[in-house]
Each structure stands twice: as structure tokens, then as C-alpha cells.
Amino acid sequence: MRVCIIYDTKRRSTELFAKWIKEAFQENGAVVDIFKVNEFNNDFSYDLFIVGSPIYYEKPLKSITDFLQKYSDKFSTKNVALFIVCMAQIFGKAGKVYIEKQYLKVLESKVENLMFKSAVFKGWIRKVNLEEKKEVFKWVNSLIEKLEGEV
Numbered sequence: 001m002r003v004c005i006i007y008d009t010k011r012r013s014t015e016l017f018a019k020w021i022k023e024a025f026q027e028n029g030a031v032v033d034i035f036k037v038n039e040f041n042n043d044f045s046y047d048l049f050i051v052g053s054p055i056y057y058e059k060p061l062k063s064i065t066d067f068l069q070k071y072s073d074k075f076s077t078k079n080v081a082l083f084i085v086c087m088a089q090i091f092g093k094a095g096k097v098y099i100e101k102q103y104l105k106v107l108e109s110k111v112e113n114l115m116f117k118s119a120v121f122k123g124w125i126r127k128v129n130l131e132e133k134k135e136v137f138k139w140v141n142s143l144i145e146k147l148e149g150e151v
């Protein structure tokens, strides 16, 4: 399986999430490339695309929403999964509902035929949240199960 991870970041936590996602796929024998959004190589031949953004001021980064918009035709026939990195989880249940309504919606609305559950990872401002790495592995395993269920 060939996987392409595309992300943007301001303070590099989303980059670390992208690397954890890569590690989790590699453990399962996948071949993985990672690109910062402005460096994507325009290769649409991967089996799965993972696109991720941090949330700043209530929104995913414009670079990522613009990217999904720009290639919406290409992605409409591809396997695409989305993740966001944010901190509104600290507001508990209310935060979770808010994240799904306000943050995820913006990205999900740009992808047709989204068949994977989007991931919401808890980011940080200074200290790396290592706890979240296992959530990444869980999510990646669920994606692999779903993909393998398809064939």
C-alpha cells in the first residue's frame, strides 16, 4: 500500500502527528511519503491520501482548505482521510461537539465520498503530548482495517 500524507503547521506539532501517522503505516508494511502542503508532488497515484491541519482561531489553515478545494476533482475518486490537531478538547463534551461541528465540517465539506472517520488529535503549545501517539496508531489501524475490508 502506498500512502501520501499532506499537512501544514505553524508550530510543528501537526508535523509530528504526520510523522507518527507515517510510523504507524510503516509498521503495517505501507510505503509512505509525507509532504508539507506547499511541497506536494502532484502525484495522485497513491492508494490513500491523509490530509491534516492544525486549528488556529477556530479554523483549519487556509493552505489546507484551499488545497482540498483545488484538487477536489482529483480527490473525488480517491481514498482520502482527514485529521485535525487542536486544543478545544479541554472543554470536554461541549468541546468535542464544537470541534466536530465547527472545525471538521470545514474540511469534510471539501471532500466528496469521504468514507473514513476523521481524526481529532489533541495538540499542544509548548510541551509535546506524547500520550496522543497511541491515538494516532489506533486511528491508523482503523483506516487499514477499513481499506482491507474493501478489497
Ligand SMILES: Cc1cc2nc3c(=O)[nH]c(=O)nc-3n(C[C@H](O)[C@H](O)[C@H](O)COP(=O)(O)O)c2cc1C
Residues within 6 Å of the ligand: 008, 009, 010, 011, 012, 013, 014, 015, 054, 055, 056, 057, 058, 059, 085, 086, 087, 088, 089, 122, 123, 124, 125
Ligand atoms: C494563536 C493560537 C490560536 C489557536 N486557536 C485555537 C482554536 O481556535 N481552537 C483550538 O481548538 N485550538 C487552537 N489553538 C491550539 C492549536 O490548534 C494547537 O496548539 C496545535 O497543536 C497547533 O498546531 P501546530 O503546532 O501544527 O501549528 C491555537 C493555538 C495558538 C497558538
